[in-house]
Amino acid sequence: MPFPDVKLANRPLHFLYLCDCSGSMAASGKMQALNQAIRQSLPGMAAVARDNPEARVLVRAVRFADHAAWHIEAPTPVEQLEWRDLQAGGITAMGEALKLVAAALQTPPMEVRALPPVLVLISDGQPTDDFSAGLESLLRVPWAQKSVRLAIALGHDADLEVLQRFIGSEPATAGRSPRRPLQASNATSLAQYIQWASTAVVGAASMPASRVSETPLEPAAGNIPLPDLPPTVLDPTDDVGPLVW
């Protein structure tokens, strides 16, 4: 006879991409590289979601250029997600994007109970609107305060200071360097960071992984201990691409 038809209670884990779609993203194939990186990461993300029955992984995406708008507005289960390509063109309304996300993280529409949301900001340039006001309204929302915030800088023109303010400062702890925006200088490293954020970080935020003694049991800041970054895998065939930013 079958085991009773019952399931472990789970909590939603909201994962939000904030994607820079300004005109500069059209250069050197950056926009295509980002679309590819996200699309390629989805099967791995779905597998992590499947392995973590305590979490219901729901994905959304915001695009920002002249204005910020939802690219995927409804929180979508990762296994049902189809990534439509983002198009580049316009300026960098990053502050507006943060306000859009701030409104989405209010309860309601946010559930009363959830896992820490994961926000991933990807940008290749400098905000052209009031970033500080956007960040301020975001960080007023309790769910945003609890969120795991990551930033990926595309190429060398990205504003690292702004991205650092988005993720917040976390001082160096024993054995761990301070958290910094991830710098993707080519398509391979971008894909690795997107994969890391959508698998390892989702895993850490949804179901705790094994702890080793150097992981601080009481994190100094940030409420989820972040997993190691992916190792640099040497593969000459991967590194020779047309995309060198």
Next chain:
Amino acid sequence: MNWILPEGAWLGFEGLAAPLQIIRGLGGGTQGQVYEVELEGERLALKWYLPACIARDGGLEQRLVASIRTTAPNDDFLWPIALLRASPASRPLIRIRQESFGYLMPLRPPAYVGASEHAAGRLAIGLRQVLRACFCLSDAFHALHLAGLCYKDVSLGNLFLEPGSGSILICDNDNVAVDGADHGAVLGTPGFMAPEVLLGQARPGADSDLFSLAVLLFRLLTRHDPLKGQMELAIRCLDEPARRRLCGEDPVFIFDPVDARNRPDPIEHAAALITWPIYPRPLQALFVQTFCRGMKQPSRRALTGQWKQELARTLDRRALCPACDQENFQASGAQALCWSCASPLPEPITLSLPRGAVVAGPDNELHLHHFDALAGEDLRRPLARVVAHPQDHRRLGLRNLSTAAWSAEAPDGRAQPVQPGESCSLAALARIHTPEGPIAVQRPTRPSPAA
């Protein structure tokens, strides 16, 4: 996935006479990557560590070497077979600059699926198989602890189940160490870690294994977490500080007989409320022991031998509801109702044995430990199995799975031999004599429909 070891390549390793072929990558995580490999015609698994993992865990190599020397406590462990370092000629083929190593272990057969599939309710598995898996898990840890070792990182992620039989495999044995010898970096997995380890007051060892084992058994048996009740519902964002409070600073078992602060919610935690009453009181009592007194007093936790005994007894009590066919495990004697359909359960035929009693339910088995006081509980080699008659499923028989003939005795004293592989009808017999000892067939005072 970026594979560190190139798929399809033949790599030489120090200490291996023949080169080994990397067949394909199987998976990877923050510790390393696992590959299917072929060595001299045999398929094996190879775990290759990331340099960051080796750097963090100074005792890793030493533990692996020690484990390889001691060999596996029993067959349920995917135990390290050999430590591998690339030969100088193969090193350039490894796509990572820093020095690293890995170990060979048996390859997990495809029929074994991750225990999280069961936790998520995606696995077709029966209660008997789940209880058998729990028994095997307790048995494996019994063997491990008796060997003086501890596992340190018990969690759903390290267990695989074969849903047809309830067989298990335990992977990630690279944290195993001699209990008390503190050369390991792992602390455990939050949610499974003993409170004293989570709070940093103790290092993981055999006592904390007993807590983690109980959590894993509870999660397998109930598809719920022993500490997630009302107190979890009061938490909005379940992050690290919240988990620390819930599982470390103020942990309360959801079925604590005294402290009712963390009772399951009828809607959110329905799984626990539906499944917990299925199990007999003596089995529930081991959870209460571990999660109440044992919560703060590690030496009070139920031991692996106690789990083995009570899980084996629970399986011995298995009876099918005549109305809905669902499996029930209630103690004999009491007038019981089916947990699933609430029909009254008839008193079953019972096989009375020198050591205990087994309800005559289809597929229930007799083992050496039912006869021999010195034999530990072991479900691997059944001596007899209750079977339904091929034509009339309501008529039950006992099949001789041993290698010796039995003598089946009718109520009038006439005896008949039962050869290995043959079955005898329980309706017609009073007693069966086996080389291991006698089996007395006890029919209920009221005739049950099954008889």
